[in-house]
Amino acid sequence: MDALVISVVSEDAYFKLGVMSLVNQHWEGGTNQLCIATDDRPYFDLCFDFHKEVVVISASLLLRRCPSLIVSSHQWGDIYIPFNCRRYRLTQIEKKLAKILEIALGKIINEADLNLFITNGEIRGYQQLSQTEFLIMTFIGQGLDCYLISKKINRSPKTIRTHYRSASRKLGFDNRADFFRFAKYISKNNQGVINTLCL
Template identity: 60%
Template sequence: MDVLIIRVVGGDAYFKLGIMSLVISQWENGNKKVKIVPDDATTFHLSFDFYEEVVVVHATDLIGVPHLAESKKGCWGNIYIPFNCRRATLAQIERKISKILAISSWKVPKTFDLAHLIAHNDFKRYQQLSPAEFMIMTLIGQGIDCHFISRTMNRSIKTVRTHYRSASRKLGFDNQADFFRFAKYVANNSQGAINTLCL
C-alpha cells in the first residue's frame, strides 16, 4: 500500500496534531505517503480512524470486495484496537502506532473472520479476547451491571469480574473509565462480531 488513509477524530487539536505527526513519521518515506481526510469523510477500502480510546481499521480491502455483502450481514468489516494514550509514554505510543500501521501489509487468507486473519499474520502472538471476555465487555459497554451479566450468562459474579479484569488487562486499560469508553464504542458498533485486536 503506497498511500495510507487516516482520519483523526475528535475535538482536541493537540491530540489530532500529535497523532498526525506520529503517523506521518512512522509511515512516510520514498513512495509511501499519508493522506489525512476530514472527520466527516466517507469510509475507504482500507483506512485508519484514530479516536482517543480506539482505532478503527476499516478493513474492506483486507476482507475483499466480494465479501462486502456478507460483512453487512453482521460478520465483521472493521477491526477495533484499544488506543489509550493518556498515560502512555511517547515511545509506547509510537510502538502502538507502528503495530497498527503494519495491518496495511497483512496477507489475506481465504477464511472470512478475524481469528483466521490473525492466525495467518504476524499478529497471532498477541493475546486476544475470548468469547466470554468479549461478551462481558460489550454488556458492560451497554451499561449493564455485573449482577445482571452474571444472571444472563449463568456465571458467578466472581467469574464475571475475573473476565472483566482479564479483558481490561489484555486491552491495556488501567482504569474503569477508559475501559468503559472503549467497551461502549465497540458495543455500539461491532454488531456482535468479535473484532477487537489487542496490540
C-alpha cells in the same frame, strides 16, 4: 497507486499534529500515499478517535488488502483497537502505531479467515480477548452489572469479575471509566463477532 485515508478526530490540534507526525515517521508504504481526511469527509481507511480512545480500521481497507475475506463465512465490519495514549510513554505509543500501520498495509493479515487472525493469536505476542471476555465486555457496555451478566450466561459473579479484569488488562485500561467508555462504544458497533484487537 493506493492511498491510505487517515482521519483524526479531536478538538486538540496538538493531538492531530502529533498523530500525523508519528504516522509519517513510521510509514513504510512504499508507493502507497498517505491522505489526511478533512473533518467533514465521511470515508476513511484508518481513524484515530481521541474522544472514544479508539483506532478504527475500516472493513473496506481490510477487504482491499485481503480479498479472500469476501468469501469468508463471517460478515466483517470495522476492527477496533483501544488507543488510550494518556498513560503511555511515547515509545509505547510508537510501537502500537507501528503495529496498526502494519495491519493497514496488509503485512500481518494473511489469507486466513479474519476470525483466526484475531482470536487465535496470528498477531504473535499479544493476547486477544476470548469469546467470553468479549461477550462480557459488550454486556458491560450495555450497562449490565456482573449479577445480571452472570444470570444471562449462567456463570458466577466471581467468574464475570475475573473475565472483566482479564479483558481490561488485555485492552490496556487501568481504570473502570476508560474500560466502560470503550465497552459502550464496542457494544454499539458489534457485528456479532470479536472485532477488537489488543495491541
